[in-house]
Amino acid sequence: MKFVPCLVVFSCVFAYAYALTCYDCSSLTRGDACETSIPTNSTPTEECTDVGASCSTTSVSGVYTRTCEASCEEQDLCVGISILRVCTKKTCCSTDRCNADFDSASSVVVSFFVVVVGLVLSVVIVQRVILNARYRAENLAKKVLLFKQTSSFDDDNHVRALKSAGFDVHAILPQEFRFCNGEMIRSLLSASEEYSGIIFTSQRAVEAASEAVRDWSLVTKNLKCFVVGPATEKAARNLGFDTSGSDSGNAKALATQIISWFSSLPRPRPLIFPCADIRRDSLPDSLKAANVPLIEIVSYETKPHSQLKENVEAFYKNDATPDVVIFYSPSSVNFALPILKESEFNWRAATKFVSIGPSTTEVLIRDVPDVLTASAPNPEAVVDLLKSL
Known part of the structure; x- marks a missing residue:
């Protein structure tokens, strides 16, 4: 993105031109702001010219020192006991004359480069929000x-x-549906041991079968279950089936899986296929062409x-x-x-x-x-x- 290098160049130029002004003195009074102030780019201390210099206020046993530092680290430490106890406290800040006293000093050192990085990240985030909003508006x-x-x-x-x-x-x-042939479905599934498997190509077929049969414990144990699609798979699993073929995507691909499985059975038996009165021929035609016996039963009727x-x-x-x-x-x-x-x-x-x-x-x-x-x-x-x- 073009704005990033521009911001970096701007930050470098701005950093070079900007001079932080800090109080530079010692005092016995906490709130005394001193009379003397010096800009960091003219102080005798060499490192104060660095970008990111901070103003500091330090208290050691009641004596307050104010100056500028290239790298300021806050302290709040006491050593010793009783009358020999010595306490040191230092606060750091990064705005002009911010080290007048402890009350006005910031508790966090903020370097200029951190500010720049924050600006860059803010621009990136804002741009991302704008792009997402624009994409969402287009979709809406x-x-x-x-x-x-x-x-x-x-x-x-x-x-x-x-x-x-x-x-x-x-x-x-x-469309609307009406379940039908419940007695026939119930009769077939009551003798589930005489069949090798059952095929569901729609969630509605599963629901029609579940209306006809109440106890699925033996059926799910005796029959291998093939399904098409995640919704059909979920409905069949709710009955207790361990399903196969959900990821096939369509009836033709499912037929290929069924044929491969059926050919490996030591004692192949017919498959049960509860279906709609309106159905595609691809699955039953493929199975019949491979000599897979199939018992079709209309389990529900479809109408507009x-x-x-x-x-x-x-x-x-x-x-x-x-x-x-x-x-x-x-x-x-x-x-x-x-x-x-x-x-x-x-x-x-x-x-x-x-x-x-x-x-x-x-x-x-x-x-x-x-x-x-x-x-x-x-x-x-x-x-x-x-x-x-």
Whole structure:
């Protein structure tokens, strides 16, 4: 930064031109300011010409000495006992004629270079604060519209992370769910020893299964559990599963892990796959192609949220066009994007479209040519992507 060398040069010139004036005398009176004062650059003491010289006031057994010192160290010391006791006290200060007495003297020696360093650091800190404020102001101008399913936007990790990063976040629920086939799920899992594992590709699938089964102790013991994404992993772990595949990022990558694991089993048995009535084919197709037996069961039905269109129109009416739109699932694209396209606003103008993962991108890119995909389905990856825009 250019201002740093300028400050250093200024400090050197200023230090050379400035002369500290100190009282230089002895007195028997504590408050006597003396009649004589000398500038440090003309004192006979050679070292008083140094930058950083200080004025001092010293008391030794009632005799007060005032002078200037190149290096002043404060003292408060008594030696001996009774009538042989000798006490020495010295105070140091660094402003003109500040050593009139102990009451007016500073208790800390402040060198000029310390002041300069403080000034430089202050400028750096102020500049950093200004830059952060400017960055935050720029982000606050960026309206981010999320289509994400969650039980509470106030507690949602993605919403909180984006708000903490300074973005103006607006979230809309894109869909609603209804659990179904609970009896069938319960029947399958009651015979969990007949299967090798269970696959969850959404948090909602875990919730649907947990509604059907109350005791998961044997199920979690008998079945290997594969999941996609941290939210699904958390929900499955809450049931007692030791999960795998959370870091796969998408169904295709998860299928590769499952196939590798399944081929190593001494006694491979079918896998259970609770899923939505609307699902992608990539996972089941990949497993079937590798001859991995899969029992699919629709555990919940998905439909557009009853207030989706109303909420989208209210957003545009109150907040104009968003700078960024983020979709968190293929179904959120299928339900929300047609409403955006039908709106009277120019939703394509200067709007960036972000997808949480490859499966969502695959659906979104059919209507939006330029789609940005988060590197991972977590809040940090989404925030990093938006900061790069």
